[in-house]
Amino acid sequence: MDGSDTSPNKLKRSRPVKVADQIKQWVVERDLKDGDKLPNEGEMIKLFGVSKGTVREALRILEAQGLIITKTGPGGGSIVGEVSAERASSLLANYFYFQDLSLTDIYQMRKALEPELVASLAGNLTDEQLSELEALAEMHPKPAETAEQEKEHHISSLKFHARLSEFAGNKLLGFVIGFMSRILTDLTVYRRLYDKPNFELWKKGREHQIQLVKALRAGEATIAQNIMKSHMQIAEELMQTQEASLTKQFMGD
Amino acid sequence: MDGSDTSPNKLKRSRPVKVADQIKQWVVERDLKDGDKLPNEGEMIKLFGVSKGTVREALRILEAQGLIITKTGPGGGSIVGEVSAERASSLLANYFYFQDLSLTDIYQMRKALEPELVASLAGNLTDEQLSELEALAEMHPKPAETAEQEKEHHISSLKFHARLSEFAGNKLLGFVIGFMSRILTDLTVYRRLYDKPNFELWKKGREHQIQLVKALRAGEATIAQNIMKSHMQIAEELMQTQEASLTKQFMGD
């Protein structure tokens, strides 16, 4: 957090934005952590010499970014809050709302990253984590018969990948993969992608997931990596048989 | 943008947040685009049945997310604004401020993605873009002698990668690579990474960039990819000779 004007922008910053920056600075100077308390409204009014309304607008700015949490009542007030992956994901989704991503774009990334992820995860998961993945993989033992079931299957499958990403030691890698799962899930929910059940693809996908968990448990990094590569290939083919443009299907919160 | 309560959270949402959601909904229902005008404060007060202060807090929330831009004066008011890559990057950096990324984490990603990027860029760049990259690559013909010069060289090098990422047809891939360049640049600026000039690494890095541009111009995807792989290897080695933990060095705006 710098707080100072890093860019040569001479953009006029409104007072609430300035105050928001001042609060940020106040927090960083004191190296405050997750649950630490900020001054209350009254103190901020005196501290920054602005009115209550201005302070509150500043607090809403920080809250929107996920940096603080505000509660009412005695002992209430604002505290520092770690930005959650969920919130970061939402904010980022707002950016891609305008960007016109294609399925090809997303799968170019998935093909590069998901095999990398499982390779680094092999042999490093707890029994509990492995069991959970197993349960997700075996959730749908029967092929879909209706479009609705097909949709459920695919959301489950994405859930498998999302959960996998949360186990990543590499938080950046984990976040990006989780973000892609989210986008694809939103897509599946809001559009009626996956119209027609596809027996062959369901079967392959399920086998892949089960074999993958086995490889992860055995610590077979290369095998896990190869399974995921094949899996991504299959998944992309499935998606590509459906629509291509997925603009404007998210921007959630 | 959904606006509705997707999650099973029974989190109490303050009125400004609700109004912000209502405004979002209002925008999406009408499919408003980049420069389109929103109702002014007075109209929103009537529209949502809340006071001026509440409307203003809601507007600050949307502004913080980069979704609207507000101007004063006649013809002023709020308009829809595309979230910029810059802003999305800042918001995301807030998340990783708390996450404890290591250089190894970042380079695991870079090694997976940057070769992929140049492969897809080969033969698809304009003369102008290629010239610009060339200029960046040839910016420092002489090895660094001081720590300050070494720092400049590395920022330039990261600029090269950042620019490259902006040329990506795949906006997701481009964004992630640009984001990593940003993090590494912030690191270089705020910490004194790169203390001691390293002649061998400078030379290799420079050659790589120049060869890379040549391969991109020739449309040699595989060659470009291999050059980038080597380059990432070198770059990681260089960084690893320096500090490892890069927590809490960003959170900028």
Added chain:
DNA sequence: TAAGATTTGTTCGTATGTATC
């Protein structure tokens, strides 16, 4: 359960700043 204290939440009236014509 109830009352009181604390802190945020919301409203209103008014005044000021700023950009356009």
Added chain:
DNA sequence: GGATACATACGAACAAATCTT
């Protein structure tokens, strides 16, 4: 420069939530 239309900011009052006793 003056009129207009808009956001910006302030201050005082009251409402609502929540913790403590």
